[in-house]
Amino acid sequence: MKRRDFLYLSGMGIGASMMPSIPIFGNPVPLGAALEPVDVALKKQMADVALNAARGKGATYTDVRIGRYLNQYVVTREDKVENIVNTESYGMGIRVIANGSWGFAATDKLDNDSIAKAAALAVTIAKENSRLLTEPVQLAPQKGYGEVSWKAPIEKNAFEVPIKEKVDLLLSVNDAALKNGANYINSILFLVNEQKYFASTDGSYIDQDVHRIWPTFFLTKIDSATGKFETRNALSSPVGMGYEYLNARPEDKIKGLTTLYRNRYDMLEDAKQGAIQLGEKMKAKSVEPGKYDLILDPSHLWLTIHESVGHPTELDRVLGYEANYAGTSFLTLDKWETKKFNFGSKLVNIVADKTQVGSLGAVGYDDEGVGTQKWDLIKDGILVNYQAIRDQAHIIGLKQSQGCCYADNWSDVQFQRMANVSLQPGKEKKSVQDIIKNVEKGIYIIGDNSFSIDQQRYNFQFSGQLYYEIKQGKIVGMLKDVAYQSNTQEFWNSCTAIADESDYRLGGSFFDGKGQPGQISSVSHGSSTARFNGVNVINTGRKI
Structure with missing residues (x-):
């Protein structure tokens, strides 16, 4: 310059x-x-x-x-x-x-x-x-x-x-x-x-x-x-x-x-x-509370992935190392050890990836000098792995670190941080329009907004930027005052459709906080548009 x-x-x-x-x-x-x-x-x-x-x-x-x-x-x-x-x-x-x-x-x-x-x-x-x-x-x-x-x-x-x-x-x-x-x-x-x-x-x-x-x-x-x-x-x-x-x-x-x-x-x-x-x-019309099928755009879904999948699969949270500040995780080691824990539907395949070009977390080597890689966290709906660094690898039987150690500055010590965590696209050719046309009562949500999630990353609430009402497979108008509530396992098991790779996009956070003293990191989350059936929607504009 x-x-x-x-x-x-x-x-x-x-x-x-x-x-x-x-x-x-x-x-x-x-x-x-x-x-x-x-x-x-x-x-x-x-x-x-x-x-x-x-x-x-x-x-x-x-x-x-x-x-x-x-x-x-x-x-x-x-x-x-x-x-x-x-x-x-x-x-x-x-x-x-x-x-x-x-x-x-x-x-x-x-x-x-x-x-x-x-x-x-x-x-x-x-x-x-x-x-x-x-x-x-x-x-x-x-x-x-x-x-x-x-x-x-x-x-x-x-x-x-x-x-x-x-x-x-x-x-x-x-x-x-x-x-x-x-x-x-x-x-x-x-x-x-x-x-x-x-x-x-x-x-x-x-x-x-x-x-x-x-x-x-x-x-x-x-x-x-x-x-x-x-x-x-x-x-x-x-x-x-x-x-x-x-x-x-x-x-x-x-x-x-x-x-x-x-x-x-x-x-x-x-x-x-x-x-x-x-x-x-x-x-826009204020939403009527109730059960809806949700169609979630990647510009919205990235945040739900970040909070309900990215954080609970961090091994230091699972082990309780972050309990004082960032919380723990419902994905305890006993669930992983069975290799049978039903995290989501069979359509749900979620990977951690520090190599994805254009993503916030992409580097050649992490802050422990480990070459970065890509690995499965959720495979066909089953919890199969966590995110671990060099001094944690032996705890889950790994022979090497997964390369997800990071410090936000030279003056801070490096520790386990989230890799890019992404929902894989659907394997069948399917557009957003293909997903919407089969929805009888639903809401299409675009953009991220506020959220709330408990300390174990289990019960949550999310809202977005734009909401469109779906009736009998068609968009009929805009809604407002929308937020949805669920728990992580119930939500991901309600996933019934994912658009194909042509719709795959990245979202992410520039300022993901963790640790004491606090540090930030930047991390991306990719997905294609996905459908989740029968999710509870509340009206945020109504007084209780």
């Missing part, structure tokens, strides 16, 4: 705070110098200082993560730029095993003396921790890869796109929404670049360059006569792509009640449609 582009709108609000719900990481910084990568040879040299220092202090295993984390946030509202934020965080985290126990320390001073001191501190912490140890750490074996690299296969680095171009896009999106009926709009562009280097005593030296992008907006329309209002959020997905994500092609469009997108996204068109739909939502 050219410095003059970065400074283009400096008088309009560059700072480190913007919206209370959006986390800001790192220190404000012009991006010009930060976009220049650190020499790999220098990173290897720094890593070797840490590895040798830890070994000299008694560590039996050491891994080193050198991370440069860049973030950019461009925030607008109606005809104004509210904020432009660029941040950089750069440093080293050192994790060791000594006396059978973990220790961790980090530093942002990357001279040899400071690195060696941090490594020694990590070993000291491990030895102190070992005094409370009941069982030594058991690491799954991992062969070193030598010197390797991985880069996200982006077409256009979003950080190199001039700020003016990004601002112009967002302001044009805002203008289109206002002209089509919205009263208020916030539009935001989030960019992330993780430049990560990993080294370990296993013999790996891994350099990775990860890119993520999320364009989004929030629309509001107010009825001036009644004071009532409706909202509609963007139907975009955060993705592991470059700026090319914002250049939708004709083949990326999925025609239906609203235009949806595969692979790319048209933010301007979505804002126009969203504003028009706000007027339709104002006039």
Whole structure:
């Protein structure tokens, strides 16, 4: 990025705070110098200082993560730029095993003396921790890869796109929404670049360059006569792509009640449609509570997958390690051990996948230096596996880690995080229209919204952005005040149809929180549109 582009709108609000719900990481910084990568040879040299220092202090295993984390946030509202934020965080985290126990320390001073001191501190912490140890750490074996690299296969680095171009896009999106009926709009562009280097005593030296992008907006329309209002959020997905994500092609469009997108996204068109739909939502009929067959679009279903499948199959939750903060899981080890636990119908096949191109979780190697992979969690409706890392693998009889360890910053210790968890498409050729035409009484739900789920990830409630009533196989109008309630096992067993691969799309979360101290991660969830029979729907607009 050219410095003059970065400074283009400096008088309009560059700072480190913007919206209370959006986390800001790192220190404000012009991006010009930060976009220049650190020499790999220098990173290897720094890593070797840490590895040798830890070994000299008694560590039996050491891994080193050198991370440069860049973030950019461009925030607008109606005809104004509210904020432009660029941040950089750069440093080293050192994790060791000594006396059978973990220790961790980090530093942002990357001279040899400071690195060696941090490594020694990590070993000291491990030895102190070992005094409370009941069982030594058991690491799954991992062969070193030598010197390797991985880069996200982006077409256009979003950080190199001039700020003016990004601002112009967002302001044009805002203008289109206002002209089509919205009263208020916030539009935001989030960019992330993780430049990560990993080294370990296993013999790996891994350099990775990860890119993520999320364009989004929030629309509001107010009825001036009644004071009532409706909202509609963007139907975009955060993705592991470059700026090319914002250049939708004709083949990326999925025609239906609203235009949806595969692979790319048209933010301007979505804002126009969203504003028009706000007027339709104002006039929509309030739903009658009862049992409905639900047709759930991938833009909605990703969140249900995330909460009811992704989290309960994390092994640390199953084992109770997250009970104090994130909760536990109803998918206890005894259910997995039988290899017969009926999680869902036979149509339900759910995989964990850290390799899927364009997904938020796609990397070549995780933060333990394990090559990423794809594996089954639910096979033909049966629970068959969990998500595990190196020090958990032996608990479920795995010979190697599944490669789903991650830290959101060099200063934080890596731990088990969710892989991309996705519902596989139906095997028979079937469109969304094919699924709808057999529904007598149903609701078609598009977009994600609020949710609630219990601490074991079992009983839940979800709502969406757009709801369409289905009668005798046809869409008859828009609904509002819709939310559905179920429990995870009952819900997934009610799955009776899944559209084929041509409808498969990704949704996901940029800010999935977990751990103490808290960390975030980015994760995608794919699916095709799916049908769930006889689900309980409530009216959220009625007073009890």
